[in-house]
Amino acid sequence: MLKPLKEACGVFGAQNFEHKPVFPHIYWGLRAQNHRGHQSHGFLTFHNNFHVHRDLDLVPKIKKEEIQGWLNRLPGYVGIGSIRYTTSGGTDEQSLVKGAQPILAQSEKRGVGISFNGNIVNNFGLKRELEKRFPSFSCECDAEVICRKLLMELVENDDLASSVRTCMKELEGAFSIAGVTQNGELFAFKDPHGIRPLCCGCSEDRKTYAVSSETVGLDINGFEQCFEINPGELVIASKDGFVRNQLVRGEKKAFCCFEFAYFSRPDSTIGNKHVYEIREDFGRNLGREYSEIAEKADIIMSIPETGNDAAYGLHEETGVRWERASRRHRYVTERAFILLSRERFTTIDRKINILDRRISGKTIAVVEDSIVRGDTTKVIIEKLRKKGAKKVHVFITFPRITSPCFYGIDMATYNELIGSRYGAEEIAERIGADTVNYQSIDGLVRATGMKKDELCLGCVTGKYPTPLAQKLADEMKEKFDRGFKETGRIYEIMA
Numbered sequence: 001m002l003k004p005l006k007e008a009c010g011v012f013g014a015q016n017f018e019h020k021p022v023f024p025h026i027y028w029g030l031r032a033q034n035h036r037g038h039q040s041h042g043f044l045t046f047h048n049n050f051h052v053h054r055d056l057d058l059v060p061k062i063k064k065e066e067i068q069g070w071l072n073r074l075p076g077y078v079g080i081g082s083i084r085y086t087t088s089g090g091t092d093e094q095s096l097v098k099g100a101q102p103i104l105a106q107s108e109k110r111g112v113g114i115s116f117n118g119n120i121v122n123n124f125g126l127k128r129e130l131e132k133r134f135p136s137f138s139c140e141c142d143a144e145v146i147c148r149k150l151l152m153e154l155v156e157n158d159d160l161a162s163s164v165r166t167c168m169k170e171l172e173g174a175f176s177i178a179g180v181t182q183n184g185e186l187f188a189f190k191d192p193h194g195i196r197p198l199c200c201g202c203s204e205d206r207k208t209y210a211v212s213s214e215t216v217g218l219d220i221n222g223f224e225q226c227f228e229i230n231p232g233e234l235v236i237a238s239k240d241g242f243v244r245n246q247l248v249r250g251e252k253k254a255f256c257c258f259e260f261a262y263f264s265r266p267d268s269t270i271g272n273k274h275v276y277e278i279r280e281d282f283g284r285n286l287g288r289e290y291s292e293i294a295e296k297a298d299i300i301m302s303i304p305e306t307g308n309d310a311a312y313g314l315h316e317e318t319g320v321r322w323e324r325a326s327r328r329h330r331y332v333t334e335r336a337f338i339l340l341s342r343e344r345f346t347t348i349d350r351k352i353n354i355l356d357r358r359i360s361g362k363t364i365a366v367v368e369d370s371i372v373r374g375d376t377t378k379v380i381i382e383k384l385r386k387k388g389a390k391k392v393h394v395f396i397t398f399p400r401i402t403s404p405c406f407y408g409i410d411m412a413t414y415n416e417l418i419g420s421r422y423g424a425e426e427i428a429e430r431i432g433a434d435t436v437n438y439q440s441i442d443g444l445v446r447a448t449g450m451k452k453d454e455l456c457l458g459c460v461t462g463k464y465p466t467p468l469a470q471k472l473a474d475e476m477k478e479k480f481d482r483g484f485k486e487t488g489r490i491y492e493i494m495a
């Protein structure tokens, strides 16, 4: 996907029980998941004390002669890492530096570090409360609020499980967290709705245990996946494996359905399926739902990378040739949706090369994963028209996004969403396509293999799994329909 959608974050944590340094595992776990956040990265290890390194941009390549220096700076047999795209707090350089994770909170007796993927909807209310105890917050980020809240509970309760349980009850939103305590324990937990992914794995010899946002973080380390953490569950690594503790039960499951269409890597596994298999099904669904339009196309073309698997499915369903007529410039790696708006247009234009001899004079079925603002799809269509495409029909695997996200994807206003104002026909007109064909919500749900009531579908239905998000969305929708334009993320301006 090349569109201006902004992503959340990725986390990784590891503990070795044979006194081997875990930094290399964390490093590769993050490298495999760098698609989840480009703005900053960081590592935290524990050996007698906490050791932290945070910086902006992608996880760097490390030269052979630099490895020992990194191991010296980040010693320890337990640690966590983070890659981040900001969905709370400022986006200027200073805010990005301050908001880089992992976050560490320490008091005289206790200390805890966390890496966090998600977004806290009641961040500001909690922050005001916590400020009475910790007056100086270093940034506006929700990760610092969670970390301090957890520390406060640990100081009061002296027990990780009851402290995490209190956090699960008082924080509203999405949070998949990997953490390390000052006792050198690796732990991880998920919010009671289980909105973001988080899984556990181990090395073949059962000496190293790890947690990762996506399974690819385990794969790259040669670890096998043990299980996906349940909503409301806390896990703590031990030399005998993970100790699992179901702290909160009975909340509605609400796994983010956008993970399937865009965020997760195609070779990651969610449930029992690889993400690419689900995307292929998306393509087959589109072929069935819009057979008349799809079968008349001369060629199918995908917007790499996330459109590729669905394009294959559409090709299988319709028999129309999938022409690899769009190629990505391999080393132009920025994901457009995590760029600042002024940078997007040129980056999108630079990233994709369209092979004109393959498309000139043809009717093209373009497969794309989603339309958020519409500006990036428009750039692609303009490029296709310039190269001589006769007709351009756009097939979108994710249903029309009509409502903002409160849970860690930075599409946090109605105003920025083209689908909040316009239907498919008007969108086609605005982006220069002949037609825009969205996969149905039911088709999407079926392909995931999950039940509809186990998924978050907030951004395509306007129905959210948590009450404050629903209230804020409803209030803002009413204003938006009367012509009001949000000046910032709903959960920040309405706080």
Ligand code: SF4
Binding pocket: 195, 255, 256, 257, 258, 259, 404, 405, 406, 407, 408, 409, 456, 457, 458, 459, 460
């Ligand atoms: S609102 Fe949409 S993007 Fe946000 S968590 Fe729910 S499904 Fe995912």
